[in-house]
Amino acid sequence: MDYDRTSVPDSYDAGREIADDKKRAFVAEFAQITGTSDISKIIDLGCGTGRFSATLADVFDADVLGVEPSSRMIAQAREKHDDPRLSFAEAPGEALPVEDSSADMIFMSMVLHHLKDPSRVALECWRALRAGGMVCIRNSMADEVGTYPYLDVFPSIRTIIERQLMTRAQLVDVFGQYGFSLKANETRWHDIAPNWSAFAEKMALRADSFVAQLSDAEFETGLAALREKALTAPQDESARLRVDLIVFQLD
Secondary structure: OOHHHOOHHHHHHHHOOOOHHHHHHHHHHHHHHHOOOOOOEEEEEOOOOOOOHHHHHHHHOOEEEEEEOOHHHHHHHHHHOOOOOEEEEEOOOOOOOOOOOOEEEEEEEOOHHHOOOHHHHHHHHHHHEEEEEEEEEEEOOHHHHHHOOOOOOOOOHHHHHHHHOOOHHHHHHHHHOOOEEEEEEEEEEEEEEOOHHHHHHHHHOOOOOOHHHOOHHHHHHHHHHHHHHHHHOOOOOOEEEEEEEEEEEEO
């Protein structure tokens, strides 16, 4: 999806908000697997508005280069952050603007389904990382499509998701062809919203890239159904999604 041709950049931060403690917890889990002592340069690939960039810099005490193809998203990232450890570049994942063997870690959060050529991105990761470098991926996978909490209100969205997500096996194959070994794969529940009312209002912003691909008619009908569901759902019942935390290491 070309975000610059949509309204997603305008509502992205509000529609995809993650509390600071949740972001830190995700990044800290990766740090437990990779360690922090050998990581001083991180590429935040597909950084969007830089929502994980500062957290990565803090947890790893590292310099972070956010790479994002959307000019509107990268402009917001630069405006939001003035930390000298952070820098941002407008570029696709298939052509990282870095020298060979110059990074210790590459981080991707909810990026896989946006990649035009995953194999080319894996090759770029191989080129950009030093020997022993890590790729840390936080993403929903095709294996867990059934956990998306809006399947019952948007009839065509399952097909959209299944078409764009990879399975775990496919992802391992893509990175394996360039000498990456699977170091860890954990699956976690991610709370998208604390209750269904909050979830409906997040979806109303249409910042979810799958929801943004729906027709206006299906979106409006589904949103009305979601708001109706929120009226009877328990107020302490969160809207959740299964998310994988995956680490590859360059052999």
